[in-house]
Amino acid sequence: MNRKFAIFDMDGTLVDSMPYWQRLGREYLIRAGVTEVSQELLERIKPMTMAESTEMFYRELGLSGSPQQIADELNGIMSGYYRNDIQLKPGAAEYLRALKNRGVRMCVASATVERLVEACLGRLGVADCFEFLLSCDTVGAGKDRPDVFLAAAERFGAKPEEIASYEDSIFAVETAAKAGFYTVGVYDLNGAHSWEALQALADETITDWFHAAAELSAEK
Numbered sequence: 001m002n003r004k005f006a007i008f009d010m011d012g013t014l015v016d017s018m019p020y021w022q023r024l025g026r027e028y029l030i031r032a033g034v035t036e037v038s039q040e041l042l043e044r045i046k047p048m049t050m051a052e053s054t055e056m057f058y059r060e061l062g063l064s065g066s067p068q069q070i071a072d073e074l075n076g077i078m079s080g081y082y083r084n085d086i087q088l089k090p091g092a093a094e095y096l097r098a099l100k101n102r103g104v105r106m107c108v109a110s111a112t113v114e115r116l117v118e119a120c121l122g123r124l125g126v127a128d129c130f131e132f133l134l135s136c137d138t139v140g141a142g143k144d145r146p147d148v149f150l151a152a153a154e155r156f157g158a159k160p161e162e163i164a165s166y167e168d169s170i171f172a173v174e175t176a177a178k179a180g181f182y183t184v185g186v187y188d189l190n191g192a193h194s195w196e197a198l199q200a201l202a203d204e205t206i207t208d209w210f211h212a213a214a215e216l217s218a219e220k
Contacts, residue, residue: 001204001216003182005163006099007152008130009143010110010117012168012188014096015124017086017112022190024077028070032063048142049111049135050075075113082112082120091209096129098216105156109148109165111136131156143172146179153181166206170198177201 011017029035048056054070057063063070099106107130110117114135121127134152141147153160160180167173168188177183185202187195199205206212 001099001104001164001182001184003162003164004104005153005156005158006104006106007109007149007163007165007176007181008096008106009165009167009169009172009186010108010120011112012190013089013166013186014092014108014126015086015088015120017081018188018190020078020081020086024074028074028077029057029061029063032061034061034063048144049137049140050113051137052142075116078112079116079119082116083123086120088124088126089209091211091213093124093126094213095206095209095216096126098213100129102216106130107132107134107152107155109134109136109152111142113137143167143169143175146175149176149179149181168198170194170201173198173202177203 008014011021050071051067054074055067058067058070096106108117108121110133112135114133117133117135118127121130121133132155134148134155136142136148139147139151143149149160149165153163156163161182163181164184165173165176165181166184166186167176168186168191170185170191173183173185183202185198185205187205187207191198
C-alpha cells in the first residue's frame, strides 16, 4: 500500500465484531417473533446504516415499535460489547502502527455510530492512530453510496485516488472502487463466501494483519 491516506472500516475489518452483530440480530428477531430471515435480506443490510437496516426490518418483517426504537435498542445492547468485549483482529494494531510510522494519515469510516467506535478503539489502544472517526449515520448514507468515503476524503483534503479504503464487505469495496479510491479487501470469516469475488475486485487484499504489517516494515 503506497498511499498517504487511508480510510478503515471497523466491523469485520479491524475488529472481530460481526459474530456479536449476527447473534444480536438473531436474538432480537426471535424475541420479536421472527423465526426465519432469508440470507438475501441479511446480505442486503450489510452496507446500510443502522437506521436504514432497521427500517428494512421494520418494513419487511413487520416488527413492532418504530424503526428508531429498534435502532436505539440494538445500539444499546451493542454498546456493552463495544465497551467491554470486542477485540482487534490479530495483527491489526501492528499494521496500524506500521502505517503511522510511515506517515500515513488515517481515519475510520464505519456504519457503527461514532461514540461506540471511539469507545471501542480507545479501549483497544489504537484510537491515536486516527485523525478522525466518521459514521455512515452522520453523513446519512450507508456504504452502498460513496458519501462517507467522499466526506472522509474532503476532511483529509485529498483526492479519492490518493486514498486507500480498507473494507471486508464486497459491497463497500465496490462502492469505493467506483468512486475512484484505491481499495484493499480484508478477509473476514463471515464474508468467506464472497472472498473470491472480493479478491477479483480489490486492488490488493489482506488475509493476515501480522503478515501485512511485516511486509510494510520490510519495505522501509
